[in-house]
Amino acid sequence: MVAGALSAGLHWPYWKPIQTGSPPDTHIARxxxxxxxxxxxxxxxxxxxxxxxxxxxxxxxxxxxxSQWETxxxxxIVEGAGGLFVPITPKHFxxxxxxxxxxxxxxxxxxYLGAMNHTWLSxxxxxxxxxxxxxxxxxxxxxxxxxxxxxETFAPILLGEIPFYTGGLPEARLLYQRHLAQGIEAALxxxxxxxxxxxxxxx
Numbered sequence: 001m002v003a004g005a006l007s008a009g010l011h012w013p014y015w016k017p018i019q020t021g022s023p024p025d026t027h028i029a030r031x032x033x034x035x036x037x038x039x040x041x042x043x044x045x046x047x048x049x050x051x052x053x054x055x056x057x058x059x060x061x062x063x064x065x066x067s068q069w070e071t072x073x074x075x076x077i078v079e080g081a082g083g084l085f086v087p088i089t090p091k092h093f094x095x096x097x098x099x100x101x102x103x104x105x106x107x108x109x110x111x112y113l114g115a116m117n118h119t120w121l122s123x124x125x126x127x128x129x130x131x132x133x134x135x136x137x138x139x140x141x142x143x144x145x146x147x148x149x150x151x152e153t154f155a156p157i158l159l160g161e162i163p164f165y166t167g168g169l170p171e172a173r174l175l176y177q178r179h180l181a182q183g184i185e186a187a188l189x190x191x192x193x194x195x196x197x198x199x200x201x202x203x
Contacts, residue, residue: 001139001162002106002108002137002139002162002180003016003029003077003079004028004029004032004034005162005180005181006077006106006180006181006184007029007034007035007077008032008033008034008181009180009181009182009184010075010077010181010184010185011035012035012075012076012077013034013035013036013037013072013073013076013077014026014029014034014035014036014037014076014077014079015036015037015039015072015076015077015078015079016029016039016078016079016081017039017040017041017065017068017069017078017097018039018040018041018042018043018049018060018065018081018088019039019041019042019043020042020043020044020045020046020047020048020049020052020081021043021044021045021046021047022044022046024039024042025079026038026039026042037072037076040064040065040068041053041060043055043056044056048081048082048086048087049081049086049087049088050087050088050089050090051087059089060088060089062088062089062091062092065088065097066100069100069101078098078101078103080094080097080098081094082094083118083122084098084122084125084126085125095125095126095129095131098131099129099131102132103132104131104132104133104134104187104188104191105126105131105132105133105134106134106135106136106137106159106184107119107122107123107126107133107135107136107137108136108137108139109136109137109138109139109150110138110139110140111138111140111141111142111144111146111147111150112140112144115146115150116146116149116150119136119150119154132191133157134159134184134187134188134191135157135158135159135183135187136154136157136158136159137158137159137160137161137162137180138150138151138158138160138161138162139161139162140162140163141161141162141163142163159180159183159184159187160180160183162180
């Protein structure tokens with residue numbers, strides 16, 4: 001949903017390099033009227049790419065992913081799947097992929113039981129990998145009491161919020177008014193030094 005919002009607001013192509021599950025997110029994004037780049041891999045099983053590929057008795061080529069990236073138009077929105085340490089191959093995680101791509105990271109967080117731990121671990125990983133970090137988007141806000149923690153603690157890096165939608169993508173205009181695309185544009189224009197845990201805690 002957030003990737004679709006950014007693609008619509010920024011008018012950048014959407015690319016989910018590895019698609020798992022059905023219906024494919026790539027197909028859904030196309031029904032939203034987004035400019036979509038076809039996934040390098042698509043699997044029926046709704047799980048980690050490594051496992052989804054194994055269930056179809058195949059494997060994902062790391063070199064093929066990187067070679068496709070080299071041919072794609074830039075800028076574009078690249079969507080991961082499930083988190084930074086979801087495995088793509090037995091030796092590679094999504095965070096390794098983003099490190100090679102050298103694209104700035106937007107961390108999407110949905111408040112749920114365990115999300116605080118997952119968020120801090122993800123931020124620590126982004127810092128340790130020295131990835132360019134644009135900020136965080138709070139997704140799926142429903143009024144849960146824990147949302148106040150995310151708003152207060154991560155206010156300096158919070159780019160915007162978006163509710164959790166169960167239907168189709170709202171109009172791009174409405175998403176743009178949620179300041180997600182504007183927040184990304186501003187962050188790109190003032191891209192900071194790579195995130196460190198020291199600077200994060202000092203905020």
